[in-house]
Amino acid sequence: MGVLLVWGPAIFETGGSTLDEMREKFGGVWHEHKTIGRMAPGQYLRPRPDRLTIKGVLYPVYQGWSVTQTIAALKSASKAGEVYDLITGDGDVFGLFRLEEGERGFSYLLPSGAAQKIEYSAEFVEAADPAGAIWSLWP
Numbered sequence: 198m199g200v201l202l203v204w205g206p207a208i209f210e211t212g213g214s215t216l217d218e219m220r221e222k223f224g225g226v227w228h229e230h231k232t233i234g235r236m237a238p239g240q241y242l243r244p245r246p247d248r249l250t251i252k253g254v255l256y257p258v259y260q261g262w263s264v265t266q267t268i269a270a271l272k273s274a275s276k277a278g279e280v281y282d283l284i285t286g287d288g289d290v291f292g293l294f295r296l297e298e299g300e301r302g303f304s305y306l307l308p309s310g311a312a313q314k315i316e317y318s319a320e321f322v323e324a325a326d327p328a329g330a331i332w333s334l335w336p
Contacts, residue, residue: 202251204294204321205281206270209253212260214267216253223247246323249283249291255315258307268317271299280324294321 201216202209209216224245229237255264274281275296283291299319303312 200286202286203284204271204296205274205279207267207274209251209267210286214253214255214260214264216251218250218252220250221247222250246325247291247294248297248323249294249321250318251321252318253316255317256313257311257315258313262311265315268299268301268315271296271319275299283321291323293324295324296320297322 199211200208201211202219208214226242226245227239228242229239231237255268257265278295280293280295283294285291297320299317301315301317303315305313307313
């Protein structure tokens, strides 16, 4: 199995807890100054934190029930406020990220209540400080 993406305790790999889609959002924060008679000029304030969204589908019946542990690890780490490096399988390090929002959906339930299909998504946001500290602007 080849590793596709790693974030702390969560490892996404081919043949296991795979992901189908990965999207990155980036940009800056701008403020528009109101003017009369022309377009408002923009003033660049700061970079906007990068966002990385992943989506995937798991089939525990075919892939083995252990694939659900990756999503459980994501949920546990996000509730604990963990910040980890986000690294692709080819060694590209995106930097420190926190899991801001995750979602999973269950379908095709077996009589026991276990899902045959689990769709998930996770949105990671760039973290400036691993401890989550807020720094004062005043001495």
